[in-house]
Amino acid sequence: MTDNAFEGARLFGLPHSYYTVIARSYLRMNQFGVSEVSSRHPDFAEKIYPQIKRGIIPVLELPDGTVIQDSLDIIEAGEALSPQFLALPEDAAMKSLAYLFFLYGSQALLKAAMHYRWTFYPDQKEFLDHAFGLDRDDPSSAKVMDKMRSYLPILGVTEQSIPHIEASFVELLKKLDAHFSVYPFILGNAPTLADYGMLGPLFAHLGRDPVPEAIMKREAPNVYRWTERMNAGAYDVPDYIQEAPDVSSQNIPETLHALIEFIGRDYSDEVSDRFDFIRQWLLENNPDDGEPVSAKPSQRAIGVTEVRYGDGQVQVAVQPYMLYIQRRLQASVNDASDESKSLVTDMLNQHSLGILLDPQLPCTVGRKHNIEIWEKV
Structure with a gap:
C-alpha cells in the first residue's frame, strides 16, 4: 500500500464499542484522513457484511473496496504507511x-x-x-x-x-x-x-x-x-510542563514495573488455565492447518472452562483469538537481541507471565479473509 492508502477510507463502528475505540484512536492520532461511519449505516449490511460474514466491528473500508476487520489488523496495516506515531516501538x-x-x-x-x-x-x-x-x-x-x-x-x-x-x-x-x-x-x-x-x-x-x-x-x-x-486526534500534552524521561530497555520506571507486576498478579493464573483448555481442545479435535477456528464465522468461542480468578474460580468462554496477539508477543521476544530478550523474559518470569512466551500448543491462530484460522506451529 502507498503511504496515503487510508486517505478517504471509512471506519465502520460505534462510539461505545470496545474494539472500535482501539482502531479509531490510532487512526485519529495519526491523522490518516479516515471518516467514521456508524455500523448502523445501510452500507454495512449491504457492502461490508457480505464480505466479512459476521456482524462484528470495527471494519475499515479502503477506497478501492478492500476491507480490514479487526483493530490489530487495522493498526498493523497502518504501520506500513509511515504513521506519525509508531504503534510498535523500535526498541x-x-x-x-x-x-x-x-x-x-x-x-x-x-x-x-x-x-x-x-x-x-x-x-x-x-x-x-x-x-x-x-x-x-x-x-x-x-x-x-x-x-x-x-x-x-x-x-x-x-x-x-x-x-x-x-x-x-x-x-x-x-x-x-x-x-x-x-x-x-x-x-x-x-x-x-x-x-x-x-x-x-x-x-x-x-x-x-x-x-x-x-x-x-x-x-x-x-x-x-x-x-x-x-481521543484528541493530535499530540495533546500541554499539561506536562517538562517532557517526561524516555522509557526504554535501559530506563523502565518503577511505575511501569508496578503495572506489569499487577498484570501478572491479575492475569497469569487465568491465561494459563485458558491455554490448558485450548491445548486439550486441540488434542481432541486436531484441526487441519488453515481450518477456521469455529464452524461459523459468528462463533468465536470453542468452549467454556473454569479459570482461576482472584481467590476463586469462574467459568468463561474461551476465544482462541487471544493466541493471535500472544504469538506476536512471543515473536517479538524471539526476534530481539540477547540483551532485550533476557530483559523481557526475566521480567515476565518474575511475574508468572513466562507462559506467554511459550504456551506449548501445537497450533496458534492466524487470520485469512478476516476470519480466524488454526495454524500449525
Whole structure:
C-alpha cells in the first residue's frame, strides 16, 4: 500500500464499542484522513457484511473496496504507511511490552468492562439505551438489553467474582494514575499499541459509561485525562510542563514495573488455565492447518472452562483469538537481541507471565479473509 492508502477510507463502528475505540484512536492520532461511519449505516449490511460474514466491528473500508476487520489488523496495516506515531516501538523490549499491554487490555479487562456496563444497567439506562440506539417506548428494547446482560456469567462476571473485579479495577486505576502523573502515555512520550489496547475498555466502557466514569474521575484523574488525550486526534500534552524521561530497555520506571507486576498478579493464573483448555481442545479435535477456528464465522468461542480468578474460580468462554496477539508477543521476544530478550523474559518470569512466551500448543491462530484460522506451529 502507498503511504496515503487510508486517505478517504471509512471506519465502520460505534462510539461505545470496545474494539472500535482501539482502531479509531490510532487512526485519529495519526491523522490518516479516515471518516467514521456508524455500523448502523445501510452500507454495512449491504457492502461490508457480505464480505466479512459476521456482524462484528470495527471494519475499515479502503477506497478501492478492500476491507480490514479487526483493530490489530487495522493498526498493523497502518504501520506500513509511515504513521506519525509508531504503534510498535523500535526498541525491542518496549515492543514486547506494547504487545503485553495490548493483550491484557483487549482481553483481560473484558470482565470489568462488561460488569460495569451491564450490572449497573439500571443506573445508566438512559445513557446506554441512547448508545445502543434503542427506543425507550419500544417493549422489544428491554429484551435486547436483557440479552446483553445474560452474557455476564459466561464472561466470568458473577456474584462471587464481582468484589474482585471492582477491587482490581480500582487498583489498576491507582497504578495507572501514578504512572500518568509523570508520563503522558504507557511507554513514555508517544502513544503505542500499549495505549490503544488499554483504551478499548478504559474509554469505551469504563471511561464513558456513567457509573465507572465517575469512579475513574474520582480515583484517577490522570487516567481520565489520558482517555481525553488518546481521543484528541493530535499530540495533546500541554499539561506536562517538562517532557517526561524516555522509557526504554535501559530506563523502565518503577511505575511501569508496578503495572506489569499487577498484570501478572491479575492475569497469569487465568491465561494459563485458558491455554490448558485450548491445548486439550486441540488434542481432541486436531484441526487441519488453515481450518477456521469455529464452524461459523459468528462463533468465536470453542468452549467454556473454569479459570482461576482472584481467590476463586469462574467459568468463561474461551476465544482462541487471544493466541493471535500472544504469538506476536512471543515473536517479538524471539526476534530481539540477547540483551532485550533476557530483559523481557526475566521480567515476565518474575511475574508468572513466562507462559506467554511459550504456551506449548501445537497450533496458534492466524487470520485469512478476516476470519480466524488454526495454524500449525
